[in-house]
Amino acid sequence: MSSLGNFVKRLRDIMRNDAGINGDAQRIEQIAWLLFLKVYDTKEEDWEFDDDAYESIIPEDCRWRNWAVDDGKGTALTGDDLLDFVNNTLFPTLKGIQVSKTTPINKAIVKTTFEDTNNYMKDGVLLRQVVNVIDELDLTNYEESHAFGDIYESILKELQSAGSAGEFYTPRAVTDFMAQMIKPVIGEKMADFACGTGGFIISWLKALESQKKTVEDRAAFDTSVYGIEKKQFPYMLCVTNLLLHDIDTPRVYHDNSLLKDVLDYTEDDQFDVVLMNPPYGGSEKTEVKNHFPSDLASSETADLFMSVIMYRLKQNGRAAVILPDGFLFGTDNAKVAIKKKLMSEFNLHTVIRMPHSVFAPYTSITTNILFFDRTGSTKETWFYRLDMPDGYKNFSKTKPMKLEHFAPAVEWWSDRQEITIDGFDKAKKYTVEELAERSYNIDLCGFPHEEEEILPPRELIQQYQEKRASLNADIDRILEQITGILGISDMEDLT
CATH class of the missing domain: 1.20.1260.30 (N6 adenine-specific DNA methyltransferase, N-terminal domain)
Incomplete structure (x- = not known):
């Protein structure tokens, strides 16, 4: 051609x-x-x-x-x-x-x-x-097939401006960064329970590529990935993507990860690594929430996926997960229960605050990468704010985020220091006790207000609803403490 x-x-x-x-x-x-x-x-x-x-x-x-x-x-x-x-x-x-x-x-x-x-x-x-x-x-x-892999990537990028299909594409710079920081090892099994077009799977394979030395390594490489995708179209794109990358038996399934009781998962259902960007902003029906313990049964899709990840991560396993700001600042009962479980049973060691417009034009909601492992409970968590690169006001289709834009975070990662710029924390460490005292509102090292972007009406409403739910939960908690101190057992006693 x-x-x-x-x-x-x-x-x-x-x-x-x-x-x-x-x-x-x-x-x-x-x-x-x-x-x-x-x-x-x-x-x-x-x-x-x-x-x-x-x-x-x-x-x-x-x-x-x-x-x-x-x-x-x-x-x-x-x-x-x-x-x-x-x-x-x-x-x-x-x-x-x-x-x-x-x-x-x-x-x-x-x-x-x-x-x-x-x-x-x-x-x-x-x-x-x-x-x-x-x-x-x-x-x-080989050369044409390899070149076509780049063309296929451009087709996937088109999804960002193809209406609702945009939700299936996570910028390659983000998936590559996460795979790089998770440090894949040959023989490990990696999973993405909402894999879309397979971006995380491809980045994992790319990061693992250099470790293929023997026939046994090749077999382990070929069987190292597992994906589930609910929607037909991205599932088809994912399977094609894996075939193009010489994965002859793509272990990707057209299914819904939220439709199985999480308490039924056994060690056989667990993975060494989870890399994913769960769908967020969606609201799940009661029958979906019934698959989760009552305290974790959030109506927010991203919250439910966090529970799935925790139940399906192996002992000593590692995870990197993208979540919206609402997960960080949310203090409603379900979000608090999920964050308590995360910090008591897992080690949430790093939160990378990503700049706005990473997912533009699909969404302008600011997102974060949570890195955690199943090696014990959290003792302390580092927060790091990744600022917009010089010369960029926004990311866009013509000026997308690149892997090199993560360079400051990579450099900081190996030599962690607290950083304050113009009175705002850019990098800071908090103990788990400090996070608990904040009612698990972990909206820390965020972006100065002048950098905030005006959101489209639908996203603005969603963010206000999340903040209102969080504020209501805070008020209820404070009222409960006050009534406890006063010895009032019923709110009617106050009237």
């Missing part, structure tokens, strides 16, 4: 003429399922080469090589014939594939990838053009 960098633009230009495609989100989903089939067919060529007895789970007429490849002889399906095949043969066949518990992962992923996938295009001639562009990719060529 002459210009990989032009790949997405070419596809976009074709699809803009199709009446069935409505906006970037549908364009990207259309590209994604076609790419999956192209990548999967390339992987099947490898598996067939390695194993003469290999049999595809996809029926012959539905394999990419037998319907998508245009040999230039004028026999390739196009127009209404192609549309009819895709809508009435390909999709029903792939959705109807029978799998069982014994079906190998690399085969079962075909069915789960297509369960809720759609063909949006209505013009069969344009669809043929799109298929041809994708088929030009030579994924058997």
Whole structure:
């Protein structure tokens, strides 16, 4: 292919003429399922080469090589014939594939990838053009395949401006930093229980790459990752991402991590490392909260994922988790219970306060990275504020956060010192007793007010609601202390 960098633009230009495609989100989903089939067919060529007895789970007429490849002889399906095949043969066949518990992962992923996938295009001639562009990719060529990994990354970045799909993409600089600081070791198992497009998994593999020395190391590397993703589209992107990175048996499952009783988890369900950015801002139904102990049963999605992480982290395991400011300052009953459990059973050693707009344009809510391990209870916690780099007022699509922007935090990490700038704490250590005295409001070393950004109305309302819940919890706690001191057993005694 002459210009990989032009790949997405070419596809976009074709699809803009199709009446069935409505906006970037549908364009990207259309590209994604076609790419999956192209990548999967390339992987099947490898598996067939390695194993003469290999049999595809996809029926012959539905394999990419037998319907998508245009040999230039004028026999390739196009127009209404192609549309009819895709809508009435390909999709029903792939959705109807029978799998069982014994079906190998690399085969079962075909069915789960297509369960809720759609063909949006209505013009069969344009669809043929799109298929041809994708088929030009030579994924058997190492250099081109490696270069396409970067193109695929650019497709994932497009999710940030493709409506609600943006929630699935964590900037690569952030996932790389977290994987780097967690220090992967060959043989460890890493998990992400809301893995989206697989950013944390890829960063983990990248950080682990240099440790592959032997055949045994390669086997351990290939089986070192585990992911769960609730939504169909990011799940499909994640599986394709892993296949592109030569993980032949992606242990990624289309499921909901919040729909299992956390008390039922055993050591077999636990992992050495957890890296993730839990969904936040969502509110879960009562039936979801029923899977958690009553004191931990928050209605906030990120809180529930924190509980899942704590129950699924191995003894001596390590975790790095992104959480919004609301988790830090929240003092409602559930958040306090979660933070108490975190600090009494885990060692919360570091909190990195990230600058605003890291996740722009999807959200402007300020986020934080919590680093903790299961080596004992927390004795002290360091807080470090990562300021906006020089020359940046905001991060944006054209000026995204880069790994180098974490350099001050990396330098500070290995030689921790308390830092105060213009009267504001930038880095400071607190004992667990000091944090408990604050009712576990750990909103510390935050950003000076002049750096705060005006949030969009929906996010502003959400933040005010979180602060109100936290304030109400503080008031209730203080009233309880006062009535206890006065010996008043019932609030009615005050009237």
